[in-house]
Amino acid sequence: MEKVLIYDTTLRDGTQGEGISLSVEDKLKIALRLDQFGVHYIEGGWPGSNPKDMEFFQKVKELPLKTAKITAFGSTRRQGISADQDENLQKLLESGVSVVAIFGKTWDFQVTHALNSTLEENLSMIYDSVKFLKSHGLEVIFDAEHFFDGYKANSTYALETLKKAEEGGADWIVLCDTNGGTLPHEIGEIVAVVKQKLTTPIGVHCHNDSECAVANSIAAVREGARQVQGTMNGYGERCGNANLISIIPNLQLKLGYSCVREEQISLLTSLSRYVHEIANVAPPNNQPFTGMSAFAHKGGMHVSAILKSPETYEHMAPERVGNQRRVLVSELSGQSNLLYKAQELNMDLDKSNPVNKRILQKLKKMEHEGYQYEGAEASFELLVREELGEVKEFFTLESFKILVETEDSAVNTMAIVKLRVFDEVVHAAAEGNGPVNAFDNALRKALESFYPEIREMHLSDYKVRVLDEGGATAAKVRVLVESSNGKEQWNTVGVSTNIIEASWQSLFDSIRYFLLMKNELKVNAR
Numbered sequence: 001m002e003k004v005l006i007y008d009t010t011l012r013d014g015t016q017g018e019g020i021s022l023s024v025e026d027k028l029k030i031a032l033r034l035d036q037f038g039v040h041y042i043e044g045g046w047p048g049s050n051p052k053d054m055e056f057f058q059k060v061k062e063l064p065l066k067t068a069k070i071t072a073f074g075s076t077r078r079q080g081i082s083a084d085q086d087e088n089l090q091k092l093l094e095s096g097v098s099v100v101a102i103f104g105k106t107w108d109f110q111v112t113h114a115l116n117s118t119l120e121e122n123l124s125m126i127y128d129s130v131k132f133l134k135s136h137g138l139e140v141i142f143d144a145e146h147f148f149d150g151y152k153a154n155s156t157y158a159l160e161t162l163k164k165a166e167e168g169g170a171d172w173i174v175l176c177d178t179n180g181g182t183l184p185h186e187i188g189e190i191v192a193v194v195k196q197k198l199t200t201p202i203g204v205h206c207h208n209d210s211e212c213a214v215a216n217s218i219a220a221v222r223e224g225a226r227q228v229q230g231t232m233n234g235y236g237e238r239c240g241n242a243n244l245i246s247i248i249p250n251l252q253l254k255l256g257y258s259c260v261r262e263e264q265i266s267l268l269t270s271l272s273r274y275v276h277e278i279a280n281v282a283p284p285n286n287q288p289f290t291g292m293s294a295f296a297h298k299g300g301m302h303v304s305a306i307l308k309s310p311e312t313y314e315h316m317a318p319e320r321v322g323n324q325r326r327v328l329v330s331e332l333s334g335q336s337n338l339l340y341k342a343q344e345l346n347m348d349l350d351k352s353n354p355v356n357k358r359i360l361q362k363l364k365k366m367e368h369e370g371y372q373y374e375g376a377e378a379s380f381e382l383l384v385r386e387e388l389g390e391v392k393e394f395f396t397l398e399s400f401k402i403l404v405e406t407e408d409s410a411v412n413t414m415a416i417v418k419l420r421v422f423d424e425v426v427h428a429a430a431e432g433n434g435p436v437n438a439f440d441n442a443l444r445k446a447l448e449s450f451y452p453e454i455r456e457m458h459l460s461d462y463k464v465r466v467l468d469e470g471g472a473t474a475a476k477v478r479v480l481v482e483s484s485n486g487k488e489q490w491n492t493v494g495v496s497t498n499i500i501e502a503s504w505q506s507l508f509d510s511i512r513y514f515l516l517m518k519n520e521l522k523v524n525a526r
């Protein structure tokens with residue numbers, strides 16, 4: 001298996017993405033996980049840019065890293081001065097790393113219009129900077145900024161810049177699609193030419209402005225690049241960098257290159273989600289390979305087929321990247337979705353059961369009214385168990401009243417509920433910091449003496465979605481409630497034109513789901 005080295009720049013180029021900001025502690029945590037995963041290089045930041053990055057380089061020395069080389073980033077020397085006078089290059093030395101990456105201009109237009117320099121001086125800047133860093137015993141990676149655009153504009157000059165880096169002693173020359181506008185066939189053609197001209201190993205660094213960064217990185221590897229730079233989850237400037245979370249399984253599992261140890265690939269999903277968590281980014285469900293929906297099947301036809309053979313609608317087995325197959329239930333479901341779910345829930349349903357049709361009809365009718373069960377699996381389970389006659393009546397709501405009043409500048413809320421439990425009528429009143437909270441508190445108060453276990457559960461999330469926005473304040477709303485008992489979580493749904501009524505439905509489902517599971521069945525996480 002041919003080796004392709006993985007160079008992660010989440011901690012540098014990733015943080016150039018809008019909304020991504022990592023503390024030193026965050027960076028250290030991510031570096032540790034990247035090392036455990038087996039990436040070869042971790043670009044920690046730009047020491048000449050800010051004190052935080054310099055602090056990272058001091059602290060990272062204390063981490064017990066096993067695989068990765070920590071790399072510091074910077075630019076070629078400023079024009080008109082010698083390399084040893086350049087503050088940025090000095091900071092690279094001060095960072096104490098053994099590998100540095102410096103970027104230099106390779107596009108003539110950038111030299112004249114961004115650097116305001118001459119083509120000759122830029123060549124010297126590249127040569128002098130690489131040579132200077134090499135003379136200090138460092139491994140030097142030359143990031144050829146804007147290389148593909150530069151090559152298209154003036155291939156002779158662009159190649160000359162690479163030659164200067166090679167003459168200076170660069171260990172790697174990394175071709176960058178800085179503006180992210182190049183397409184895969186162009187990348188392939190250009191890398192093939194460069195490969196003929198250089199003896200230095202080549203890498204690639206792509207941005208995602210044309211949504212081609214992953215494809216471009218793969219195209220470069222196929223033409224001989226042996227280092228791929230990218231970021232976790234594709235974070236990065238503008239539209240992001242090449243997403244290593246997609247590149248690694250494509251290269252290793254589909255094209256037979258070796259990027260990380262074989263057994264590490266199944267850690268990909270947990271790594272991706274860990275980095276999202278630290279970066280405080282909600283993981284996109286549709287993220288290839290590692291997203292929640294990457295192997296989620298919704299259409300009835302698809303589910304029918306994957307039950308026969310998963311390859312019918314999966315490009316690979318989800319377990320290979322540490323993800324899992326999911327089946328969703330919705331108005332697009334057929335019997336197969338239902339049977340799959342029933343099996344997951346340990347329910348005794350088979351294809352010949354006439355109740356299946358009734359359940360599906362009810363599901364589709366409810367979804368037509370605005371309910372959505374793919375995010376409310378506890379409500380779905382109740383719907384099925386009700387049709388199977390497995391849900392007993394724990395309590396019924398006779399009436400409720402919500403009072404909201406203002407006193408001075410404070411808004412006070414109280415809920416009064418009347419429930420029937422085992423033929424007893426119970427009244428309870430409770431305050432809350434809003435109508436739903438007060439309602440929830442009153443319900444618990446009324447039920448506690450009958451079902452003391454209810455103290456174990458609490459509301460952990462509450463979401464409202466307006467279904468027909470044209471209806472303005474009279475619109476139908478869908479309420480999704482997430483509940484937890486500290487160990488498990490479950491989700492329920494309610495729909496009404498009245499937000500309190502929709503909230504009641506989802507609270508009602510939440511409580512009776514908990515009681516049902518607690519009393520009759522084992523609690524399952526949903």
Ligand SMILES: CC(=O)SCCNC(=O)CCNC(=O)[C@H](O)C(C)(C)COP(=O)(O)OP(=O)(O)OC[C@H]1O[C@@H](n2cnc3c(N)ncnc32)[C@H](O)[C@@H]1OP(=O)(O)O
Pocket residue numbers: 013016046048049050075076077078079103104105114115116125145178237
């Ligand atoms: C493609 C990339 O992603 S490269 C990485 C980009 N990342 C960043 O810029 C984040 C970190 N940057 C910083 O903290 C700051 O920009 C610093 C500290 C590096 C520099 O700050 P300043 O000295 O105030 O300069 P400023 O950012 O305004 O401008 C950059 C200067 O570098 C010069 N420059 C740009 N590229 C290069 C290069 N490859 N080699 C040498 N000089 C360069 C520019 O011409 C400009 O010089 P000028 O002011 O004489 O026109």
Ligand SMILES: CC(=O)C(=O)O
Pocket residue numbers: 013103143144145146176177178205207
């Ligand atoms: C070096 C770099 O980050 C780029 O060219 O995009």
